[in-house]
Amino acid sequence: MKILVCISHVPDTTTKVKFVDDLKKLDITGIQWVINPWDELSLTRALELKDDPSNDIQSVTVAHVGLAGAEPTIRKALAIGADDALRINAEPRDAFYVASQLAEAVKNESYDLVLCGIESSDYNGSTVGGMLAELLGYPSVSSVSSVRIENGRFLITREIDGGKEIVNVVAPLVAIVQKGIAKEPRIAAMRGIMMARTKPLKVVEPVEMESFTDLVSFEMPKPRAACKFVDPENPGQLIDLLQNEAKII
Template identity: 50%
Template structure:
């Protein structure tokens, strides 16, 4: 079984997000880029399965759609154990373009199973996995919290809104995973870091894909306002504000 893990590269989650003065794009200077944390968990689980004795998984590769400056982050995926990496050399504007480029890689390289994180920490789209599945006309499972592989089937747990299902499915398929699939992402060993250099990181040229959406402008959220004090004798007011002002109830 050949597994492909799709990874997006996002600003470190502690980053203060800033935009260029025209507010049309993100200010990228000084940003530390990381593997999207959910994609990293997907990779971690794929590697765990591959490393089990007598594993049916013969290959775990990663793929990223983006430009060369992402290579150091891709190297980390190789350092923690991925066998090879692909990067399609295009700055994709939206999830649809990303999925379109991915579908080409999956078809060309004959992967059996594609895994993506359920949410990317930047634009929070969580759409790529399902779009890819539709383009490939594959079965797909989202909100996956547990995953193991047998000879010609996989066993997964899917978290629906109010229930957890255990499912036996057969590749090819696409899994979109959420937290819980693996504990912590791996820290690369020094040997892994040095070994990453000699693993293949293939740059592929993009196929023509049309996008249907793009970000045209950004806006900073309003600054944290002063604490609004509520009369202790009237907690109902708090409930009202949480409901109608903050929209969290």
């Protein structure tokens, strides 16, 4: 069995983002880049599945669409424990473009399980995983909080409104994962970091592809009005404000 984990390369989630070029581009000065948090959890779960010999998993591959600048992030995924990596050498244009490049690069590789994070912390689209599944003609399950393999069958837990549903899905499949899939992201050990240097990282060139959307410009959120403080000895005043000023309760 082979697992593919799609990873995105994003600014550290504590970054105070700024934009340049008439708000058209992200100002990358000083930004720390990391593996998208959900993708990091996906990778952790993939490695946990591989650690269990009864699951019979030969390899965990990571794939990324991006330029060479993302290679430290990909090496980090290898250091955490992925066996090999694939980078499609293209500047992402939109989700459809990224999903199409991934689909094109992996369609002949016959992965049994493809894991994607439910969103990337930069564009918050929740889009690439489902698109990839559709392009590959695989079933997909979204909002996944657990992936197990039992006697070669995939048992996937997905969140539904007001609860959870455990589904059995025929492989190959795409699981689009959220919180809960793994407890904490796995951290690279020194041995892993050394080994990552020599693990295979294949670079392929992109195919010609149109995008469906263009990001025209960014905007910063409007500053909120200053906080109005209420006397801690008299919180009833808060109720009064919520009722008569905010008119919300």
